[in-house]
Amino acid sequence: MDLRTVLETSPEAHEKVTSVSLRRVEWSLFYSLDGTKTLLDFAHRYRLKEVEILTIGQSLLDLGLAAESRISIQTFLSTQGLTDKSDEKITIQTYVSEESVGIQPNSKAKDELIPVDLEWTEPKQVTPQDALVKKMDLKAVITYILESTKNPLAVYTIFLKVPPHLLKRCGIKTLPTSSKSPSLFISDTELQSAIMNAVLEKIGVRLPPYIWH
């Protein structure tokens, strides 16, 4: 593993995530893994030293939470903003909109630095419940179940596997079985895990990255 390594969450991460304790920065990195960014990208993003990001990456690999991702050179280059767009023809509207937000063609401005409270030196161990930063879009989860199963009844049998008290404590009293419902974001990590496990158990698939916000 080196700084060019691209990591993604491992298939068994959802099982292990509830039984490990990581530092905030490690959880933050774990939930940012999308299979396209290199460790060097994350080092820049989180303002970490190279040795620090390598240590975290190795730690996630050792714990089975992450796996090395294999991507095509085209995907890699496009995520790095290295594809040649100099000959690409765009409209004046696109050009002006890019200029007005300060994005230059081929720039990496969209990959802005995110200020994160790293607590790098803090020895305190935190639980997943404390550390998760992403919200689960319940509407996107239901839509994904419907697309995967083509059956609204599967939504019911999947959510039967989710302890009702977890849903209720997030103020959820009813669930739609169609994608025509308002978005609802869940930040309760126990409920997130329960939903992920129920989907995996019932239909054997992991939830896609786009359900996270």
Add this chain to the structure above:
Amino acid sequence: MNLPAEEALQHFVHYAENYFMKETWSSLTIEQPTIDLDYNAPEGVQGWVKISGLVTGWVMFTAPKSMVAELVQQKLGEEAQEGDCEDYIKEMASVVVSNSRRELGAALQVEMPNENVVFDKMCEHLPVFVVSMHWQEHEAQMVISLNVGNV
């Protein structure tokens, strides 16, 4: 391929539609089902059956008394008497679920519940699958509660 629980649910919905079509020569409008975590049956008459075998749980029909009285009148050709509405809706629940055995086979067993059991209490703290059905100006519900263990 559907799993037994989804297959059973599909047949329950299908045979509920069929039942109304046969009884009334008119169709139901079925709303998109919802999952209710805190179900309270609306005012009206209720009939339910216990299912076991392939899947276990309960299937309940609830409808306003005025709706069931109309159904009884259509069936008997005379006004509903005391207890007719309750008998009718119990029979509806039993027929709909029993008909599903044509597809699901004898593995699905249907039992009439103890008269003293209150449906709301049985599914307290459990998510139920609620299918709202509109017939003429009335709204009825088919409510399905399956046990978690075998879905």
